[in-house]
Amino acid sequence: xxxxxxxxxxxxxxxxxxxxxxxxxxxxxxxxxxxxxxxxxxxxxxxxxxxxxxxxxxxxxxxxxxxxxxxxxxxxxxxxxxxxxxxxxxxxxxxxxxxxxxxxxxxxxxxxxxxxxxxxxxxxxxxxxxxxxxxxxxxxxxxxxxxxxxxxxxxxxxxxxxxxxxxxxxxxxxxxxxxxxxxxxxxxxxxxxxxxxxxxxxxxxxxxxxxxxxxxxxxxxxxxxxxxxxxxxxxxxxxxxxxxxxxxxxxxxxxxxxxxxxxxxxxxxxxxxxxxxxxxxxxxxxxxxxxxxxxxxxxxxxxxxxxxxxxxxxxxxxxxxx
Numbered sequence: 001x002x003x004x005x006x007x008x009x010x011x012x013x014x015x016x017x018x019x020x021x022x023x024x025x026x027x028x029x030x031x032x033x034x035x036x037x038x039x040x041x042x043x044x045x046x047x048x049x050x051x052x053x054x055x056x057x058x059x060x061x062x063x064x065x066x067x068x069x070x071x072x073x074x075x076x077x078x079x080x081x082x083x084x085x086x087x088x089x090x091x092x093x094x095x096x097x098x099x100x101x102x103x104x105x106x107x108x109x110x111x112x113x114x115x116x117x118x119x120x121x122x123x124x125x126x127x128x129x130x131x132x133x134x135x136x137x138x139x140x141x142x143x144x145x146x147x148x149x150x151x152x153x154x155x156x157x158x159x160x161x162x163x164x165x166x167x168x169x170x171x172x173x174x175x176x177x178x179x180x181x182x183x184x185x186x187x188x189x190x191x192x193x194x195x196x197x198x199x200x201x202x203x204x205x206x207x208x209x210x211x212x213x214x215x216x217x218x219x220x221x222x223x224x225x226x227x228x229x230x231x232x233x234x235x236x237x238x239x240x241x242x243x244x245x246x247x248x249x250x251x252x253x254x255x256x257x258x259x260x261x262x263x264x265x266x267x268x269x270x271x272x273x274x275x276x277x278x279x280x281x282x283x284x285x286x287x288x289x290x291x292x293x294x295x296x297x298x299x300x301x302x303x304x305x306x307x308x309x310x311x312x313x314x315x316x317x318x319x320x321x322x
Contacts, residue, residue, distance in 0.1 A: 059087075072141060076108060079115075111131045156179060163186075189234070189235050214286060
């Protein structure tokens with residue numbers, strides 16, 4: 001009987017230690033408190049649109065007194081997330097900027113786990129049919145531009161991780177609708193993993209990648225989590241991705257360095273044409289958009305609080321002329 005009680009006690013203690021250890025690991029690698037909600041003057045709405053036989057949802061933020069002809073900024077979330085989460089994870093940075101600079105923000109929701117970007121691998125099919133995310137996002141941009149009387153020549157898209165890969169697809173295949181895009185923690189898929197059909201020239205593109213990203217390798221290679229999970233094929237390096245878009249737009253010559261500071265290195269490809277390419281390198285940065293309002297989980301690598309990613313992206317967008 002005593003032996004049995006000792007065994008039970010041992011098992012209970014072992015179970016308790018395991019639970020405590022798992023909780024500690026969760027707290028250390030995954031937990032991070034939500035950012036404080038800023039004081040905003042506009043209105044958040046949640047709506048839907050039917051595209052390709054599917055009901056697609058989105059939420060939008062419109063500042064108070066938005067003027068006709070204002071720009072539209074579309075922000076796409078990462079894999080397995082939704083629009084509300086990317087708004088939180090960017091520290092509500094785009095809403096803050098919208099209040100100051102007068103533009104509308106929309107956060108679309110993916111229908112499946114991943115956006116259907118230019119990568120051949122990913123979870124973006126329903127009943128064996130690939131979801132037309134490019135069609136959805138283009139239709140959404142047209143819908144909002146019509147409803148809010150926005151400037152159709154100044155529609156921009158930004159995304160993080162899978163959302164960044166989707167932003168690249170819009171830049172390559174729908175440059176007539178999207179004037180510029182920003183791809184954060186994303187690169188151009190390697191040739192064997194590339195399925196898009198680029199137009200003659202792309203929209204202007206900003207890449208913003210961290211050198212210590214544990215999912216999307218800065219120097220190119222296989223996209224994966226810890227080398228074991230979420231494998232979505234190979235990508236080019238960040239530098240090669242920027243060069244690919246520059247070549248597509250016939251931008252000759254080496255990139256010019258821009259003002260740098262702290263952990264940030266910036267390079268710009270531009271030759272006086274309608275498109276330009278900027279590469280923002282976050283030295284020691286992990287996976288996600290840097291900003292001063294929210295620290296990302298340790299699982300996705302180092303989380304520098306600078307630079308202010310949304311501000312850099314908006315500066316890039318607003319200098320693009322129709």
